[in-house]
Amino acid sequence: MRRRSTTGSLLVATALVSLCAPVAVANAAPTDSIAWSECGDKFKGECATIPVPLTWGKPGGEKINLAIGRLKATDPARRIGVLLANPGGPGGSGITSYITGRGIPDDSELRKRFDIISWDPRGVGLSNVVKCDKALLGRGPSAVPVTDAEFKALLAHNAELGADCRKNTGPLIDHVDTVHTVRDMDAIRAALGEEKVNFLGFSYGTQIGQQYAELFGKRLRAMVIDSNMDHSITSAYQYLETATRDLEGSFTEFADWCERTQPCALHGKDVRAVWDGLYAKAEAGKLTDPANGKSLTASALRDELFVAMYKPEQRWFPLATRLAALNTGERVAAAAAAPAELAENPYQAIWCQDWSWRVNGAAEFRSMLKRLERVAPHTRLSPFWGDITSCLGWPAKVTNPQHRLAVKDAPPILMVTAKYDVATPRDWNLAAAKQIKNAVLLNYDGVGHGQFSRSKCARGHIETYLTSLRLPAPNTHCAAEWPTTPPAQRMDDGALPRVPQG
Known part of the structure; x- marks a missing residue:
């Protein structure tokens, strides 16, 4: 793991108009024409780049290369489609998290039923890092x-x-806001030749999901956003x-x-x-x-x-x-x-x-x-x-x-929150859920950030919705799962969250 308010004001509307106005992104052919190649060391996946505009305000202008990755569905006969996943940050690499890493475990139904697609957002990792x-x-x-x-x-x-x-x-540094990333995400969808996509986002990745639902709600089949930002706080x-x-x-x-x-x-x-x-x-x-x-x-x-x-x-x-x-x-x-x-x-x-x-x-x-x-x-x-x-x-x-969210055309969105979360507090989750009319809130009654990896109950509901479109009952609660024995690994195993200072 962000007024006195200008929410809804002319100032916000003017600042957003150049990026939020419709921009044509031609759908690719029905089949994926991206030039994939093997990538990864311990875990293998496929990686590629696609060109996207330096600024979506000038879609016909200078281009940059966006690094993307794919893990094909392990049960292709039952494949549903593609699942775009973002780990958060901002600054998290989707490729190292989900393609050359296994942020979605191999035993997950999501790995079996979806092509997992992720990317390094502009300004991150292999996509012209700041x-x-x-x-x-x-x-x-x-x-x-x-x-x-x-x-x-x-x-x-x-x-x-x-x-x-x-x-x-x-010059990319002036064009790394979330709306640019959202438009990049839709460019990935188009390049894959997919009419609709599914999305799973965590932490800051929930803001990407929220704003994608605002701009491209009709292009979603299902969305789960876990540990939510509230981008309306001023x-x-x-x-x-x-x-x-x-x-x-x-x-x-x-x-x-x-x-x-x-x-x-x-x-x-x-x-x-x-x-x-x-x-x-x-x-x-x-x-x-x-x-x-x-x-x-x-x-x-x-x-x-x-x-x-x-x-x-x-x-x-x-x-x-x-x-x-x-x-x-x-x-x-x-x-x-x-x-x-x-x-x-x-x-x-x-x-x-x-x-x-x-x-x-x-x-x-x-x-x-x-x-x-x-x-x-x-x-x-x-x-x-x-x-x-x-x-x-x-x-x-x-x-x-x-700004407050204005989601109109998206399918039901499953939002997951914890009782206490130091990175995306419960209050943010509740506020964001109130801004999305068809949001369904899933509660984990414990402590931590990112409930998909923390709660068996939450993971089950997330996988069920993405695979079958069956939602949990509104305001369902998953019991806390407290540690009972010391873990084998060191406390600092894995990537630690950035603590912004100064």
């Missing part, structure tokens, strides 16, 4: 800007970084409050779980008191990381908690071990290593063309922080504060500003 100076990326502000000097430095850094990314990426405080509430809720569920789960390293202790004590020491600059002997900041401690909340089944036992070690000073490896600084920066480039934030200086941030401490006395602030600050001063137009 690149920036690595050293400059690493010099970004790491603290919430609560002084005038910090706020000024943040604006200056974002302006400098944006200019550098444009220099190193080229208030920076509302964004932070909803995200922080689910971080606090996730932490309290973790504390309750640990107190009733004997293998948890903090079992028998007051987990809330342990956390609050560690947090207070970190705020005072007195918490030492026994893994390296260095001081551990409150922000870094909170980031470790945040990352663990994505996947309780993998990360809660190691998180408890990590907190216990911090509490006693015992030397153990960090539970959740921070993602390495990379020269790629699609998240910020895409995000800041989709979201417009109004924050009037450091004083407003200080006021937000005080309010949030009352909302979440243990966790204080979601690390997604960086989703706000990373766009302040960013030198690019917001070409796909926030």
Whole structure:
């Protein structure tokens, strides 16, 4: 794992008109004419590129190559069609997630009945990735800007970084908003020769799905969007409050779980008191990381908690071990290593063309922080504060500003949410569902992000709908599935979610 409101205003309508007006995309012949070739190492798939306009505002102009991938249905006699899948981000590679990786397991009915199609969205991976100076990326502000000097430095850094990314990426950087990606997705459909497609999207991928349903609803057979964004939020405080509430809720569920789960390293202790004590020491600059002997900041401690909340089944036992070690000073490896600084920066480039934030200086941030401490006395602030600050001063137009959804022609859309989700809070899911008249909400009563991989019940309903078009009853609930034994793999196995900062 985004007013005072301009929703529905002339400003939003004007900003969207050039991209949301109908653009002709000729349907390809009934058969797929794409030049596929084998790709992948551990897992094999097929990969190719197709040309799409640099800007959909000028569909006959300069072209870029969009990297796409395919896994053919394993039961071709019962093949239904194609399933377009997006893992989220923004910045997630669909090819590494679903084609040369197996984000949809081989035993899934979806693998048997559909050709799985995914792609690296423009500005991501093999589709002209956004690149920036690595050293400059690493010099970004790491603290919430609560002084005038910090706020000024943040604006200056974002302006400098944006200019550098444009220099190193080229003109594509001005055309990476979600509407461009949605039109690319429809170009893939056309190139495949499919009249209608199915879609499965997670996290930020739900925003792609929502906006595809707005523009191309008639071209959908079925859609499932799991862990939803709400692209109608215009208030920076509302964004932070909803995200922080689910971080606090996730932490309290973790504390309750640990107190009733004997293998948890903090079992028998007051987990809330342990956390609050560690947090207070970190705020005072007195918490030492026994893994390296260095001081551990409150922000870094909170980031470790945040990352663990994505996947309780993998990360809660190691998180408890990590907190216990911090509490006693015992030397153990960090539970959740921070993602390495990379020269790629699609998240910020895409995000800041989709979201417009109004924050009037450091004083407003200080006021937000005080309010949030009352909302979440243990966790204080979601690390997604960086989703706000990373766009302040960013030198690019917001070409796909926030708006309420206007979905008219799409089939029923199955939307999946958790009780607590630090990346796409429940409030966002509920708000987005209210904006789609034919949405059906499926609830997972546990903690985590992406319920297809978390809940057997949710996965069953998702697969049933996509294969048979049978929906669960409205507001169906799937029981929480809590971890009972420590996982064999390390906590930091697999890709960790990006924690946007500065």
